[in-house]
Amino acid sequence: MLLGMIERGMQIDCILFCDTGIEFPAMYDHLDKLERNIGRSITRVHCEQSYEYLMFETPVKRKADTQFAQKFGHIHTGYGWAGPRMRWCTSKLKDGPRERFLRPLREQYEIIEYIGIAADERYRLKRRRNQAQNHVHPLVDWGMTEAACLQYCYDHGYTWDGLYEHFKRVSCWCCPLxxxxxxxxxxxxxxxxxxxxxxxxxxxxxxxxxxxxxxxxxxxxxxxxxxxxxxxxxxxxxxxxxxxxxxxxxxxxxxxx
Incomplete structure (x- = not known):
């Protein structure tokens, strides 16, 4: 999406990356390469606490009368592994830092966010956050599928050191999901x-x-x-x-x- 926007001369004021701290090493190398090639810096935001601290050390207390608490207990040290109904890593490591960065900017500017959802991922547009009026989905507008996007990146010299040869979708390397x-x-x-x-x-x-x-x-x-x-x-x-x-x-x- 970013490469396509640059080629089309579209306005880009900030390139934002939410750094979880647990991306594949090749993904960090990819971002460094991207910065060098396009001659622009990527703004990297992250949580104040590390993933390991949140997983193993932060005090966690939950309501004692929930089904989760009955199974695991309601007091823990650390959040533990994420689960289908408890994706604390997304909220703590991605959503929170992203919102903290954008909130003061929204007070001064009308923020338009470009979201890299592919044309064959239209189901993701049904999620409430992606329905916001200030969200734009260029890949959908251009009719580019996930496969077409991957080939486009390969054609431009971005291979992620083979990550997409092993994984259909690259997430945090330690994700239990x-x-x-x-x-x-x-x-x-x-x-x-x-x-x-x-x-x-x-x-x-x-x-x-x-x-x-x-x-x-x-x-x-x-x-x-x-x-x-x-x-x-x-x-x-x-x-x-x-x-x-x-x-x-x-x-x-x-x-x-």
């Missing part, structure tokens, strides 16, 4: 990040996913590789029965130690 296929790619291609992910999972009060801890995911991915080497399927009842036995054996071994 990623699909199993994306987490498998993380395990296979980004071992240093995976080690950090496993360490973080061992330090927080909430399991990484409802179905798997990070360690259990590692067991599953290794088991899948072993079966693929033997030309055995990695889906179906027989596979999941065998996987369950593997996970139970690992739990039993750990308890014995």
């Amino acid at each position: 990623q699909s199993l296929s994306e987490l498998r790619q993380l395990y296979m291609h980004y071992p240093k990040l995976w080690v950090m992910l496993k360490d973080w999972d061992s330090r927080t009060w909430r399991k990484f996913r409802a179905d798997y801890s990070v360690k259990e995911l590692e067991i599953r991915f290794n088991f899948e590789n072993e079966r693929l080497d033997k030309n055995l399927p990695i889906k179906g009842r027989e596979f999941f029965d065998a996987l369950k036995a593997q996970l139970e054996a690992s739990t039993s071994e750990n308890s014995n130690h």
Whole structure:
């Protein structure tokens, strides 16, 4: 979207990036490269507290009579992993810093925000925030799909060091809401990040996913590789029965130690 706006000579007063602190390293390299190529600086806003502080250290108290509190308790140190109904990372690391930056500007100017929603993501326009009158969606107006946008960026020399060869959508590298296929790619291609992910999972009060801890995911991915080497399927009842036995054996071994 930004490259297209520059090519069309559209007015751009500020290029805003909400830095969560947990983007893929290649994404930060991409932003540095972009700044050099277009000859403009990117305004980077971030939360006053780091992701790790919010996840592990900040005091959290919730209403004791909620279903969540009954399951996990109502007092915690740190927010723990985000979940489908508790995306604290979005509000704390993205929405909050963005609004703190824009609020004083709105007092002086009429702010028009350009949002990079692609033409085949029209469902996102139904969200209330994206319906604001001062939000413009150039990619939708230009009829550019996600695939067309990615190819356009590749044609202009932006590859993100292969991130989009591994992931359909690049989010924070440690996001527990990623699909199993994306987490498998993380395990296979980004071992240093995976080690950090496993360490973080061992330090927080909430399991990484409802179905798997990070360690259990590692067991599953290794088991899948072993079966693929033997030309055995990695889906179906027989596979999941065998996987369950593997996970139970690992739990039993750990308890014995």
